[in-house]
Amino acid sequence: MKQGNAVLSVDKLSKTIGKRKVVDNVSFHIDQGEIFGFLGPNGAGKTTTIRMLVGLIRPTSGQIRIGGYDLQSQYLQAIRQVGCIVENPECYPYLTGRENLELFTRMVDTIPTERIDEVIEFVELDQRIDDPVKTYSLGMKQRLGIAQALLGNPQLLILDEPTNGLDPAGIRELRSFIRKLADEKGISVFISSHILHEIQLLCDRVAIIHEGRVLTTERVKQLVNRPTFVEWHLDPIEKGKDVFEQLSYISHLDIQADQGKVLVQMPPDKIAATNQHLVENQIQIMRIHPHQMTLEDIFLQITGSDTIV
């Protein structure tokens, strides 16, 4: 009954809640060992999509296949391939970390009890595992959440906004966990986020969702190479302007002579070549400052409007 090589394939998925189309005709797929980002602002339909992927919500239409099994008709086989944290990493606060894991292990016959110690070691929670969960920090709850998601040896790990509420150290730690999972165990990871930077650092491919629709699915490398704004502080400005005007890849030019800078829109991988070009024309360059591309910038480019809220 297995079909296809993708670990997860989503085909024309839609969900209507009340009169609102929360998810509209979403399709994408995730290959083995791939870290896939699901990027969109809050309220774009990310969580609803994730809830459909793990069987918490019934799709209005469309198909989800996990490890080749159809999630509707072969629910148990399909969901066996998945480990997930939906929204917050919740566990029973009145039980200890180990008791929580034991509880979830008992729910599935195929998980041997030794597996509990393996996952505890993997998420490095051995020190506090026998303490009640209510005494855990958010970072530790997050790690316990990942531990429970890994119990069933999943092929696909689904994480909904995993860095929410974590401090920078916690975020770095989480990133290294996820990389380790994908690289060492070949697990595919699906991560949703509303922060471009986060996806950029971690993911191989990304789908951008807005108002329930997927706007684009591309490689992260491609995405970050979209034209961005770069500030050039140079002297003399007029001469610099002439040089920029000759370059074909520059799409927008804004002279701010009083501040001694030129703002141009260009692909970031052309910065070095542009710099060389300016130097060859005897222009002094004081500073090059590429603007950090934000999700808003990409939305602006893709939709050509500023409807993002």
Added chain:
Amino acid sequence: MSNLIYNEMIKMIRKKRLLVITLILIVLIPIFTYAQYKMLQNTIKNVGSSNWRTILQQQIVDQQNRLASSRVPEEYKHLIKLNIQQRQYYLDHNINPNAPGAPTFVRGFVEQGISLFLPLLVIILAADIVSSEHSLGTIKLLLTRPVPRWKILLSKYIALLLNISFVMILTILLCYLISGIIFGYKGWTFPVISGFQSKGEELITDYVHVLPQWKYILMAYGLAWFICIVIGTLSFMVSVLMKNTASSMGVMLAALISGNLLEQVAHSWPALKYSAFTHLRLTDYLAGNTSLIPGMSLPFSLTVLSAWAIVSLVIAFATFTRQDVLT
């Protein structure tokens, strides 16, 4: 499946629900025991004798006086008349209806507690059994395991039934052990009369039989257990429908208390006999206390209660297996 039930039992114990109920019983039973003792002392003082026959005779006289009063409503007069006949029957057959002893207290406790106190304990157990998973967010962890949803709900229901049964046994044990300190531990074999029926104002004694008290207690707790399961099942459904523990507990309490109150007016509003909450005093059928609502019988009550329980279960399972988990 046994693993799932085991999980639910662990949650129940570690949530300290059973501990709370045990504590409630340990605090309240001594209070009731003392109240009972005080009441007995008072009656003896008023009647001026500790002989039960004298007390019973005095009670009959008191009730006859009440009958003479014009302020007593007609339907209550009817009840009093039957009550007098019943007391007379006890006198005629030389059986003390309230022979002191721990087993008599155990019997009195279930007769008094069946309509409010025991269902209350059950609501504490059942009201958050599903809704707490929603408020903790753990429902997402439960429902993303390779286990069908109906199995998860069934394991919760079975765990609830086990807990209810445990609470019933605990109630008997604690009542017996605590009240025995004052009343003594004897009395399991005292005779008790059961099977009174009434037809109009006539007490029918054709089906009356004398049983040893332990047998009566067993039957009474059997009925109480049934009531608790029905109330538990209703709370269980409410817990599935409401994702908030406080409101699911509130709904059940409101229904329970209004059921107890409405029972008083049910003689003028017969449709109330189809509500589950006006049938809670099942032990009245054993004791022969006549109900205010005409046309009620034990089989009728059991049928109404069972129907409510079955419909609740169907609604609970249908909802739980289909619902979208949005929160």
